[in-house]
Amino acid sequence: MAKITINGQLVKVKKGTTILSAARQLGIDIPTLCFLEEINEIGFCRICVVEVEGEQDLISACNTEITNGMVIQTDSDKVRQSREATLQLLASRHRFDCWRCPKDGMCEFYDLLKSHDVVFEEFGPGIGRSSDLIAGSGISQDQSKCVLCKRCVAVCQNVVTANVLKFRDDDDPMNPIVSPTPGLAFDDAGCIFCGQCVKACPTGTLFETDHTNDVLTFLRNKDDHVVVQLDTRVNGAIAESFGYDIDTPFEETFGKTVKALELLGFDTVTTLDYGEDYHARATAEELLKRLEDKDNLPLFTSSCPASTRFLELYEPERLDHIATVKSPHILQGSQLKHKLLKQKPANTKVVTLSSCTAKKYERTREELVTAGVADVDTALTVREITKLMKQKGIAYRNLEAATPDPAVTSEHVAVQGGVLVAVLNAAHQIKTGEPLAELTFKHVHGEKESDGFIEEATVQLGEAKLNVARVIGGAAFKELFARSNKKNYHLIEFLMCPGGCLNGGGMPIHKNLTTHEVIARRETSYCDGGTDLPLSNPLHNHLVDDNFADDPSIHTGYSQKEYRKE
Amino acid sequence: MTTKSQDVNALFEQWILDAETRLQEEDMFTKIKSYLESTHPEICGKCIPCRDGVPKLERLFDKYIQGEATLKDLKEIERIVYNLRASRCSVGLDIGKNMEVILENNYNVLYSPVKKY
Numbered sequence: 053m054a055k056i057t058i059n060g061q062l063v064k065v066k067k068g069t070t071i072l073s074a075a076r077q078l079g080i081d082i083p084t085l086c087f088l089e090e091i092n093e094i095g096f097c098r099i100c101v102v103e104v105e106g107e108q109d110l111i112s113a114c115n116t117e118i119t120n121g122m123v124i125q126t127d128s129d130k131v132r133q134s135r136e137a138t139l140q141l142l143a144s145r146h147r148f149d150c151w152r153c154p155k156d157g158m159c160e161f162y163d164l165l166k167s168h169d170v171v172f173e174e175f176g177p178g179i180g181r182s183s184d185l186i187a188g189s190g191i192s193q194d195q196s197k198c199v200l201c202k203r204c205v206a207v208c209q210n211v212v213t214a215n216v217l218k219f220r221d222d223d224d225p226m227n228p229i230v231s232p233t234p235g236l237a238f239d240d241a242g243c244i245f246c247g248q249c250v251k252a253c254p255t256g257t258l259f260e261t262d263h264t265n266d267v268l269t270f271l272r273n274k275d276d277h278v279v280v281q282l283d284t285r286v287n288g289a290i291a292e293s294f295g296y297d298i299d300t301p302f303e304e305t306f307g308k309t310v311k312a313l314e315l316l317g318f319d320t321v322t323t324l325d326y327g328e329d330y331h332a333r334a335t336a337e338e339l340l341k342r343l344e345d346k347d348n349l350p351l352f353t354s355s356c357p358a359s360t361r362f363l364e365l366y367e368p369e370r371l372d373h374i375a376t377v378k379s380p381h382i383l384q385g386s387q388l389k390h391k392l393l394k395q396k397p398a399n400t401k402v403v404t405l406s407s408c409t410a411k412k413y414e415r416t417r418e419e420l421v422t423a424g425v426a427d428v429d430t431a432l433t434v435r436e437i438t439k440l441m442k443q444k445g446i447a448y449r450n451l452e453a454a455t456p457d458p459a460v461t462s463e464h465v466a467v468q469g470g471v472l473v474a475v476l477n478a479a480h481q482i483k484t485g486e487p488l489a490e491l492t493f494k495h496v497h498g499e500k501e502s503d504g505f506i507e508e509a510t511v512q513l514g515e516a517k518l519n520v521a522r523v524i525g526g527a528a529f530k531e532l533f534a535r536s537n538k539k540n541y542h543l544i545e546f547l548m549c550p551g552g553c554l555n556g557g558g559m560p561i562h563k564n565l566t567t568h569e570v571i572a573r574r575e576t577s578y579c580d581g582g583t584d585l586p587l588s589n590p591l592h593n594h595l596v597d598d599n600f601a602d603d604p605s606i607h608t609g610y611s612q613k614e615y616r617k618e
Numbered sequence: 619m620t621t622k623s624q625d626v627n628a629l630f631e632q633w634i635l636d637a638e639t640r641l642q643e644e645d646m647f648t649k650i651k652s653y654l655e656s657t658h659p660e661i662c663g664k665c666i667p668c669r670d671g672v673p674k675l676e677r678l679f680d681k682y683i684q685g686e687a688t689l690k691d692l693k694e695i696e697r698i699v700y701n702l703r704a705s706r707c708s709v710g711l712d713i714g715k716n717m718e719v720i721l722e723n724n725y726n727v728l729y730s731p732v733k734k735y
Contacts, residue, residue: 098665101704109711110704130700134667137701141670175677200666225663226673 054120059127071102071113075126082126083135083164085254086201087114089566091210091502097201098138099164102126110134132168139165140172146255147183147196154259156439158561161199161255186231188238190245190413191260191557198230198257204249205230211502211550212526214362215617216243230257233618239413242365242615246358246526246548247409247433247557260409260558264440266430270401271317277395279320279388280313281327281381282456283406284464286434288577289559293438294448298562298573306464307453312446313437314454318403320393321454322461327384329462329590330599331355332474334377334606336590339479339543343516348372350541355379355471358410358548360610362526367533368612376607378427381411382420383606385428391599392460397425404431407556410548419608433558462595466579467588470552472522472545474588476511481591483514488587493522497531501550501567504528506535518542525550554578646727647682650720654679660709668710671698675717688733695728696721 053064058075065074070093075082086097095112102113105123110131125131143165150162164170183196200219208217216238221228232241250258270278284306291305292298313321331354339351354360354375363370377383381404389397404411411431414420420427432440441448469477473491480488488511497506504525511518520543523532532544549556551571562570579585590596654676663669678695681687699721702714721728 094664095706096664096666098667098704098706108703112704112706133697134701134704137671137697138666138704141666141674141698141701144674145670175674200669221663225661226658226669228663228669 092206153256155256245410311454327380329593332590336478357414359546409557665706
């Protein structure tokens with residue numbers, strides 16, 4: 053224990069804590085910009101500076117450990133003036149177009165400028181900070197808004213382990229930039245489009261590539277039949293954007309979301325449950341086939357497009373392991389166009405609405421075409437759809453509940469478990485005639501979301517004993533590959549985003565809540581009392597039952613992708 | 619300030635030892651500016667006060683050289699110089715301390731040419 057004085061308050065804190073966390077424990081808020089707990093504690097931005105008695109200079113609170121007898125002032129004149137001057141310098145190199153910025157009110161930099169009442173004179177963006185977009189099919193970057201906090205770099209390196217974004221200060225240290233390989237788009241630089249950098253960015257520098265105009269074009273065209281397939285997990289997030297609490301129960305807002313989508317002009321509103329169940333059932337059949345042939349095990353699920361791309365880019369020798377089944381939303385898109393809806397496939401436009409920026413990339417893949425028509429035409433994130441709803445002037449809170457089109461939508465049942473559980477359950481029932489009695493996962497790796505989690509379970513499937521694993525968060529991928537050298541796995545689910553889809557790159561941003569808290573609260577809203585629910589079972593889905601056919605149109609292939617890094 | 623290898627250091631020694639030294643106004647501003655420019659290779663570009671503060675200071679001294687400086691600019695110079703105390707490493711801190719010495723010893727020189735109204 054160490055005794056310190058913060059703003060005149062004498063307190064005892066544990067040794068080894070930083071000034072910032074000590075102050076936050078006391079309820080004293082020190083503003084920060086580049087700080088991300090345990091991911092980015094580098095003291096680049098100098099916003100969190102404090103005055104320490106006996107020190108000549110101001111000290112950054114985020115990465116300085118306390119020592120016994122420290123006397124700290126967090127809001128003296130000197131500190132406030134320094135923060136203001138630093139913000140002025142930053143602001144003078146930031147391009148302000150807040151009213152059309154993709155960050156839309158969630159900008160931490162804006163809040164800092166506001167709370168410090170900063171007046172500044174422009175002296176223009178420096179060299180190499182042009183407002184030209186660095187394009188990408190899933191995410192894009194506008195460097196003129198970058199404040200060089202390095203948060204995205206830390207996330208890309210440590211949480212996602214893709215190492216695409218880098219702090220480039222070799223050429224001209226006075227004008228560093230953060231970018232993928234200079235001169236290349238994100239697609240060519242090895243980006244997997246998970247979108248975690250978008251969530252980490254305190255300004256609107258990184259954002260999901262805007263596809264709202266595509267959707268508006270579809271909606272305007274009278275000949276097009278536009279279908280929106282809503283991932284039920286994002287329903288709560290849409291409600292969040294209209295002022296509901298994060299943990300508002302799913303049933304309360306789902307009808308409103310459907311109504312809002314109808315009002316936007318979509319001809320058919322449906323959910324992704326059909327695609328998910330279809331995908332799980334097809335994957336289960338593939339698993340059983342592979343187990344029989346003892347071929348290419350473990351099987352990797354193909355539901356997460358970011359993980360699939362990660363494997364294509366950085367683990368090309370493991371491509372045979374990925375299930376050849378198309379991912380749920382693509383599968384459902386092709387089914388909607390060719391089977392379920394009685395429309396011309398070319399005139400049916402399918403829009404996926406999910407929490408994922410990687411789906412934006414996924415739909416551009418050449419492999420995902422059925423009979424010459426792309427399976428999914430556009431993918432939108434939650435932030436984009438709420439933007440469209442607000443533009444249209446939809447008063448979400450006052451809407452009456454509506455239901456999705458019953459002809460193409462499976463009933464939404466509250467179940468526990470994601471793709472992995474569904475696949476196992478289906479495989480078990482196909483093999484033995486009975487669904488799984490129970491399934492408990494053991495947590496074997498990772499303490500917090502940013503480390504990535506690995507959960508393992510063993511399942512008795514007939515005579516065979518299966519080792520299955522679920523990997524959540526890119527940081528744990530390496531660990532799992534190391535484990536798979538020692539242990540024989542049969543089925544592995546990969547999720548790229550730390551915390552899974554509920555923390556996907558396209559979800560609304562929460563400034564004042566930790567990732568862990570956001571995920572936990574979204575979970576309660578989505579499925580209250582999660583552990584008592586039945587395991588998800590795709591075989592109970594009648595719509596899938598009626599339409600299931602293991603034909604080539606539900607399969608795809610993978611190939612190694614090229615990238616260039618410096 | 620013990621090494622005499624660099625011109626700028628010699629310049630500072632002179633300024634520090636002899637606070638009364640009154641340089642030609644124009645000469646002094648260009649010297650300060652060239653000192654600031656000479657620090658560029660050392661700046662790593664990581665923290666804001668130093669990376670963005672130094673070019674901003676140069677801009678403000680440009681105004682002095684052109685004879686367009688106002689009282690506001692002088693205050694701005696002061697603020698940015700004191701803000702260098704918040705830098706991350708000794709490069710920025712040293713530039714700040716050197717600049718503080720300049721302000722302390724030559725404030726009258728900096729003050730006299732400003733347009734007050």
